[in-house]
């Protein structure tokens with residue numbers, strides 16, 4: 001196999017007005033000096049789904065977490081992250097506000113131990129929204145957008161913990177959507193779900209693409225090829241290839257990408 005430092009890279013570029021967020025020479029160091037992400041420069045297109053793929057420990061989650069400053073207390077992050085003309089990797093950014101615009105959904109569903117309704121309204125109330133009619137409206141809109149409304153509309157005041165894992169994950173998406181984000185970061189959102197729930201989640205994500213930009217880490221190659229528009233391949237902390245999903249899966253440019261795709265598509 002080719003050495004990662006000698007491997008050619010291919011990184012797809014978008015026009016400025018197509019981009020919603022981009023990184024420039026993003027590097028991450030754990031424990032002060034152990035570098036695990038190397039100069040990642042990627043642009044993400046508005047209202048698309050991008051899959052981040054690659055072997056275990058290749059830096060996918062490390063990269064994803066930079067995009068809404070989740071690595072702040074964990075690692076040193078060098079480089080730039082451009083969002084609406086601002087470098088959001090600078091210290092003077094309001095991280096709380098940023099995370100409203102760039103929401104995150106984690107691997108394991110993590111609803112609050114509260115009712116379905118309160119899961120959606122919690123952050124809104126904390127932000128000072130107390131108008132019951134408005135809150136009810138956002139609850140319905142968010143649950144509809146996450147394709148959960150029909151399943152839960154009669155039990156909004158029941159505990160979220162009584163829902164299935166798949167429903168809990170769609171509730172976590174609804175909870176993020178209630179804050180009206182532009183971007184959703186998803187870190188292996190279906191890895192704890194059964195095939196039926198996974199398929200529902202994928203349908204939900206495909207529908208959300210009309211209004212939101214999604215960047216998703218996945219180990220599941222079929223999933224990446226089914227729902228993503230673009231795919232970035234990570235290897236040992238380097239992004240070796242970033243292209244349309246079709247090109248990555250049918251005509252990868254690099255030997256390492258090809259070996260990984262061939263080996264993982266089982």
Ligand SMILES: Nc1ncnc2c1ncn2[C@@H]1O[C@H](COP(=O)(O)OP(=O)(O)OP(=O)(O)O)[C@@H](O)[C@H]1O
Nearest residue numbers: 030031036054055056057058059060061062063074
């Ligand atoms: N908090 C941390 N402290 C120290 N090292 C870390 C930390 N988080 C991740 N790493 C290391 O950084 C490297 C990249 O990890 P990361 O979780 O980003 O990879 P990944 O591609 O998402 O892997 P996986 O698919 O297994 O989740 C790994 O070597 C990992 O051990």
